[in-house]
Amino acid sequence: xxxxxxxxxxxxxxxxxxxxxxxxxxxxxxxxxxxxxxxxxxxxxxxxxxxxxxxxxxxxxxxxxxxxxxxxxxxxxxxxxxxxxxxxxxxxxxxxxxxxxxxxxxxxxxxxxxxxxxxxxxxxxxxxxxxxxxxxxxxxxxxxxxxxxxxxxxxxxxxxxxxxxxxxxxxxxxxxxxxxxxxxxxxxxxxxxxxxxxxxxxxxxxxxxxxxxxxxxxxxxxxxxxxxxxxxxxxxxxxxxxxxxxxxxxxxxxxxxxxxxxxxxxxxxxxxxxxxxxxxxxxxxxxxxxxxxxxxxxxxxxxxxxxxxxxxxxxxxxxxxxxxxxxxxxxxxxxxxxxxxxxxxxxxxxxxxxxxxxxxxxxxxxxxxxxxxxxxxxxxxxxxxxxxxxxxxxxxxxxxxxxxxxxxxxxxxxxxxxxxxxxxxxxxxxxxxxxxxxxxxxxxxxxxxxxxxxxxxxxxxxxxxxxxxxxxxx
Amino acid sequence: xxxxxxxxxxxxxxxxxxxxxxxxxxxxxxxxxxxxxxxxxxxxxxxxxxxxxxxxxxxxxxxxxxxxxxxxxxxxxxxxxxxxxxxxxxxxxxxxxxxxxxxxxxxxxxxxxxxxxxxxxxxxxxxxxxxxxxxxxxxxxxxxxxxxxxxxxxxxxxxxxxxxxxxxxxxxxxxxxxxxxxxxxxxxxxxxxxxxxxxxxxxxxxxxxxxxxxxxxxxxxxxxxxxxxxxxxxxxxxxxxxxxxxxxxxxxxxxxxxxxxxxxxxxxxxxxxxxxxxxxxxxxxxxxxxxxxxxxxxxxxxxxxxxxxxxxxxxxxxxxxxxxxxxxxxxxxxxxxxxxxxxxxxxxxxxxxxxxxxxxxxxxxxxxxxxxxxxxxxxxxxxxxxxxxxxxxxxxxxxxxxxxxxxxxxxxxxxxxxxxxxxxx
Numbered sequence: 001x002x003x004x005x006x007x008x009x010x011x012x013x014x015x016x017x018x019x020x021x022x023x024x025x026x027x028x029x030x031x032x033x034x035x036x037x038x039x040x041x042x043x044x045x046x047x048x049x050x051x052x053x054x055x056x057x058x059x060x061x062x063x064x065x066x067x068x069x070x071x072x073x074x075x076x077x078x079x080x081x082x083x084x085x086x087x088x089x090x091x092x093x094x095x096x097x098x099x100x101x102x103x104x105x106x107x108x109x110x111x112x113x114x115x116x117x118x119x120x121x122x123x124x125x126x127x128x129x130x131x132x133x134x135x136x137x138x139x140x141x142x143x144x145x146x147x148x149x150x151x152x153x154x155x156x157x158x159x160x161x162x163x164x165x166x167x168x169x170x171x172x173x174x175x176x177x178x179x180x181x182x183x184x185x186x187x188x189x190x191x192x193x194x195x196x197x198x199x200x201x202x203x204x205x206x207x208x209x210x211x212x213x214x215x216x217x218x219x220x221x222x223x224x225x226x227x228x229x230x231x232x233x234x235x236x237x238x239x240x241x242x243x244x245x246x247x248x249x250x251x252x253x254x255x256x257x258x259x260x261x262x263x264x265x266x267x268x269x270x271x272x273x274x275x276x277x278x279x280x281x282x283x284x285x286x287x288x289x290x291x292x293x294x295x296x297x298x299x300x301x302x303x304x305x306x307x308x309x310x311x312x313x314x315x316x317x318x319x320x321x322x323x324x325x326x327x328x329x330x331x332x333x334x335x336x337x338x339x340x341x342x343x344x345x346x347x348x349x350x351x352x353x354x355x356x357x358x359x360x361x362x363x364x365x366x367x368x369x370x371x372x373x374x375x376x377x378x379x380x381x382x383x384x385x386x387x388x389x390x391x392x393x394x395x396x397x398x399x400x401x402x403x404x405x406x407x408x409x410x411x412x413x414x415x416x417x418x419x420x421x422x423x424x425x426x427x428x429x430x431x432x433x434x435x436x437x438x439x440x441x442x443x444x445x446x447x448x449x450x451x452x453x454x455x456x457x458x459x460x461x462x463x464x465x466x467x468x469x470x471x472x473x474x
Numbered sequence: 475x476x477x478x479x480x481x482x483x484x485x486x487x488x489x490x491x492x493x494x495x496x497x498x499x500x501x502x503x504x505x506x507x508x509x510x511x512x513x514x515x516x517x518x519x520x521x522x523x524x525x526x527x528x529x530x531x532x533x534x535x536x537x538x539x540x541x542x543x544x545x546x547x548x549x550x551x552x553x554x555x556x557x558x559x560x561x562x563x564x565x566x567x568x569x570x571x572x573x574x575x576x577x578x579x580x581x582x583x584x585x586x587x588x589x590x591x592x593x594x595x596x597x598x599x600x601x602x603x604x605x606x607x608x609x610x611x612x613x614x615x616x617x618x619x620x621x622x623x624x625x626x627x628x629x630x631x632x633x634x635x636x637x638x639x640x641x642x643x644x645x646x647x648x649x650x651x652x653x654x655x656x657x658x659x660x661x662x663x664x665x666x667x668x669x670x671x672x673x674x675x676x677x678x679x680x681x682x683x684x685x686x687x688x689x690x691x692x693x694x695x696x697x698x699x700x701x702x703x704x705x706x707x708x709x710x711x712x713x714x715x716x717x718x719x720x721x722x723x724x725x726x727x728x729x730x731x732x733x734x735x736x737x738x739x740x741x742x743x744x745x746x747x748x749x750x751x752x753x754x755x756x757x758x759x760x761x762x763x764x765x766x767x768x769x770x771x772x773x774x775x776x777x778x779x780x781x782x783x784x785x786x787x788x789x790x791x792x793x794x795x796x797x798x799x800x801x802x803x804x805x806x807x808x809x810x811x812x813x814x815x816x817x818x819x820x821x822x823x824x825x826x827x828x829x830x831x832x833x834x835x836x837x838x839x840x841x842x843x844x845x846x847x848x849x850x851x852x853x854x855x856x857x858x859x860x861x862x863x864x865x866x867x868x869x870x871x872x873x874x875x876x877x878x879x880x881x882x883x884x885x886x887x888x889x890x891x892x893x894x895x896x897x898x899x
Contacts, residue, residue: 102691103786103817125697147640158638160647161615176872182849183816184601184784187870187896188656188877192614192647196640216697240556242579242668282699284737285730341636343557373638374557413638421641428634429642436630436884437643443879455642 001041001085005062009044009086012054017092019043028087031074032134033420034384035336035394038080040067040087047092049167049175049205056203056450057173059086065449068199070111070142073134075337076418078145078198082453090141093205096120104211105164105181110141110204117209126211129156132414133322141204147196149414151247151321154372155280156212158414160195167206168194171450181208193440198416199451201444215246215280219290220308220317223275223297224268228252228367230300231273232348235371237296238277239344243289247278248372250347254331255324255366255379262327263320271303275371276321324368325379332364332381338397339415340404344374353403354378361396363389375413376404402427417455425457486526487541489894490534490858494521494541501546503621503629503660510658511627513540513889521891522658524565524593527773528600530855532653533866536893544595547660550574552635559635561619561663564595581669583610587770595659601651604769605702605727608815610667614650619663622649622656625885630657637665654891655899656884670729673701675761676742678724679751683707683798686722687791689746690814693726694787696745698738701729702768705790705814707798710767711760720795721751724814725764771811772854777822778806779833780855783844787817793843797821800839804832817849830860837864845869867896 010018019025020042029037046052059066065084071091072079081087090111098107101124106117114135117128131150132138138148144166149158156162165179179191194201225231231250238245251259252273260267267274275297279289290307297305308314328335342350351367354376358365369377378400382393401411405427412421425434437456441448487497500506513520519537523529524544547563548570554560555578562571568582569589575581585604586592592602598620603612619633622645632645649659680686686705693700704725726742728735743753756764772780785793794810801808806825812818823836833856840851845868853866870877874897881888881899893899 100786102695102788104694147644149638153638157611157615158640160644161611170876174872176876178873180848180850182784182786184782184818184850184852185870186850186852186867187873188880189614189647189651190873190876190880192650193644195647196644213697213699236556239558242671244667281730282697282734282737285734288731288733341638343554343559343636345554345556370638374636375638409636410634410639411641413636414640416640417642425642429631432628433630433632433642436624436628436645439883440643440648440880443876443883 005064006042008058009042009055012058013044013046013051017045017047017051019045028069028072031072031077031079033075033077033418034334035390036077036080036419038082040081041085043087043089045089045092049093049169052088052169052203052205053173053175055088056169056171060172060447060449063447063449065452067451068141068145068203070139070145071113071137073138074142074146074418075339075415076412076420078416078418078454080419082419084452088203090139097206101126106209106211107181107206108140108209109206110139110144112140114138114140114143121211125214127214128209129162129212130159133325140207140209144195144204144207145197145199146414146416149370149375151249151370154248154370155244155246160192162210162212163191163195164208164210166191166194166204168202168204170202171445171447179208198418198455200441200454202450217283217286218246218278218280218314219286220314221275221277221293222306222308222317223277223302224271224304225273225275225300225302227272228351229348230302231275232351232371234275234297234300234302235347236345237300238293239372241292241296243279243292245277245372246280247276248370249276249321250274250367250369250371251321251324252367254364255327255368258327258331258366259320259324261330263323265316265320267320268304276317321368328366328379328381331366332383334382334384336380336382336393336397337415338376338378338380338400339412340376340401340409341413342374342376342404342407342409344372346407346409347371347374347376349407350376350403354400357396357399361392363392363396370413373413374409398424419454422455422457425455487523487543489521489529489538490861492535492538495539497541497543499543499546503547503623506542506547506623506658506660507627507629509542510623510625514626514887517887517889519889519892522595522599522654524596525567525591527588527591528596528602531600532894533898534858534861534893535891536898542658544593544658551661555580558666559618559637559663560666561635561661562594563661564593564659566594568592568594568597575666576669579669580666582616582664583667584613584616585769587773594662598650598659598662599652599654605704605765605813608703608813609699609701614647616664616666617646617650617662618665620646620649620659621661623658623660625657625887625890633663635663653895655881655895657890670701672732672735673727673729673761674735674739675756675764676726676739676753677709677711677756678726678746678753680722680724680749681751682720683722683791683795685749686724687814689724689750691788692746694815698741698745700815701727703813703815704768705794705812707794707808707810710764725768727765768811771822772820775822776824777855778825778828779823779836779853781821781837781840781851782854783819783821783840783849783851785817785819785844785849786847787815789847789849790814790817790819793819796843797840800836804828804836806832806836834860834863841868870896
């Protein structure tokens with residue numbers, strides 16, 4: 001990188017705000033999507049919105065592309081620097097700026113970790129509802145970029161349903177507020193279109209987040225089934241009964257075994273599938289719902305329905321679920337997680353297709369997913385030292401997503417398109433749809449300097465990853 | 475499908491006294507597409523219209539040559555009760571939609587004014603909602619897919635048919651509240667919910683706005699989960715429209731399973747405390763009358779001026795009593811209804827003889843006091859002659875250049891509802 005550019009960046013953010021050494025930068029070569037890697041030429045870690053704005057203004061003037069990054073827990077390569085030499089990390093923007101308990105909102109900088117928000121208001125009986133499985137590490141800015149979900153979105157909605165307003169540094173360095181701290185703000189909902197734009201509309205530096213009351217009571221069930229089929233029937237039964245569970249998660253044999261080995265919760269390792277069903281709300285409503293849920297499970301031949309005895313057991317159950325991906329490390333050196341969505345009633349069909357794909361490509365695939373909203377997370381296991389297996393993983397992943405689209409679904413429920421699924425966008429969007437998205441991006445990011453080469457495939461130049469492009473030796 | 479020339483258009487299509495030269499009635503997406511393409515080529519200003527129930531909203535049209543009546547696009551495109559999703563044409567009325575969903579014990583959790591005359595497209599474009607937004611949310615929380623015809627006639631879509639989806643930019647959000655200025659909404663997919671099994675409403679009275687506001691905050695700060703929570707300086711149930719001094723009412727709805735309703739009703743008094751005039755559970759008939767009145771309030775009864783103010787919930791009560799006093803000083807009695815948990819206030823001012831400058835000074839008062847605390851005041855109804863001076867949408871600040879660029883990108887010739895949205899967009 002040009003020394004003058006480096007000097008200017010040092011001037012803006014100070015020596016402790018620049019990561020220049022090769023070995024230190026290599027940490028930033030990928031997010032949770034590890035099939036592709038690229039080391040940024042420099043990483044800057046601004047300390048304030050003003051520093052972000054100054055860095056961006058300078059890069060815009062120099063026509064140097066940049067990519068924003070939170071904690072790097074994304075799963076689609078959203079912060080992979082592709083032809084973007086400068087990475088702007090938000091880790092120093094880590095302050096909760098303002099808490100308003102009575103009006104139930106928090107203003108937090110974008111580098112604040114998701115869980116810190118809930119922890120800051122826990123004592124007062126409030127919470128920030130979106131709870132991605134990586135919530136102990138992932139940042140608010142990253143959640144906003146990806147419009148992240150989590151197990152409890154079935155009842156509470158995803159990130160966009162809980163954001164009142166954003167402070168954004170636009171790709172030309174201007175600082176704007178989109179939305180606000182009150183509910184109805186006149187004008188176009190630019191906050192709504194910026195959430196989920198995967199960092200291509202600018203860099204979010206601060207956000208006003210809605211707080212939700214903690215439920216008065218929870219009840220968490222572990223229902224054990226001989227087969228995936230019976231578990232999915234139960235999911236449909238619960239949804240059809242008019243109950244809106246807080247969460248409805250499924251895990252298959254392979255993942256149950258991995259989790260049990262890792263966390264010793266007491267999962268039945270011989271079960272075909274288990275469901276974690278959680279209801280919450282007023283204590284008075286839980287007994288009647290419990291009866292209904294137990295009856296539906298029984299009707300669908302549940303072998304056993306356990307209820308978490310206390311909060312400690314509930315937390316242990318959720319800890320196991322949320323760390324499921326980590327437990328896969330015991331089964332395989334590498335894995336790739338897909339994030340397709342199907343209409344809820346098509347879950348049995350997609351699971352059947354996943355089994356077929358697993359056989360066809362000779363890959364082990366574990367399933368742990370948000371069954372209640374049809375958001376699947378097949379985990380494809382491989383060893384990156386085996387080039388042929390790596391290639392098969394990429395192919396198998398695509399085939400699963402194609403099947404989701406065939407069933408009326410989508411390529412991604414909560415992980416984003418990133419670089420990973422760009423090539424498949426034409427499966428669900430027409431050239432006209434993609435054109436309008438390109439135009440929308442140009443409204444915010446006219447020179448495409450902010451997080452280029454993401455989401456929208458370049459017309460004609462179909463991006464087709466069959467092998468990792470920029471694998472960097474570590 | 476075009477209304478014969480020479481016939482005066484029905485009042486359904488009049489906007490601020492302006493009648494369109496033609497009214498067209500497309501019956502399919504293809505026809506909408508063809509009509510827009512044609513209008514765009516000729517630079518003809520066009521306004522999408524449903525049943526015309528909300529045409530008083532927004533600025534005076536800069537030009538208005540053609541009304542595009544959308545009520546012909548009212549089909550169910552796809553309804554999967556077990557997936558809890560429905561796709562319908564944008565011209566379907568909310569009443570019709572709720573009736574279809576009701577057959578399966580489901581509903582779209584939105585209760586905007588004029589259910590019979592509010593269309594799906596209108597609800598999205600004008601971001602219409604009602605009392606249950608407190609517990610359920612607004613249209614952006616339920617709209618998961620959208621089809622739109624762009625100004626040049628191109629059909630585009632965003633989102634999809636599934637309840638969780640982050641593929642591509644979130645176009646459905648962009649069209650919520652876009653006021654028909656970025657394209658014509660032709661089809662919408664919603665996620666839906668089971669209809670609550672039971673419901674009840676309680677009416678509480680207080681001797682002041684502050685006491686009512688205090689009670690509302692105690693409720694939102696408790697474990698209770700009201701279905702709706704409305705604060706008013708009048709009661710739609712009493713025959714007299716005149717306010718009883720400074721008395722305020724709080725209407726609290728509970729919905730769900732009978733067990734949770736009973737539990738909350740029994741604990742309501744403990745939560746709100748003793749500083750209360752009366753507390754009464756409404757009969758089924760009264761509750762129905764009330765809920766319709768609360769829903770329709772933003773468009774019902776005569777008013778010289780109507781405003782919607784967005785504030786922090788904690789600011790509502792003081793704002794209400796100060797505003798009521800300001801209105802009294804101007805001989806423009808105010809009826810105030812607030813979505814107490816959301817910080818949204820609807821204010822309707824009567825008094826046909828109030829001079830224009832007094833009306834405008836009320837608007838100013840509202841703006842100054844709302845924006846002073848990061849809120850917003852929008853004029854929803856005022857005589858067309860005063861609209862420009864009142865600047866109905868108010869200022870949107872530094873984000874405006876982005877909005878203008880967005881408009882110029884999606885509607886470069888400015889044919890869609892010109893002049894009716896923020897900053898004259």
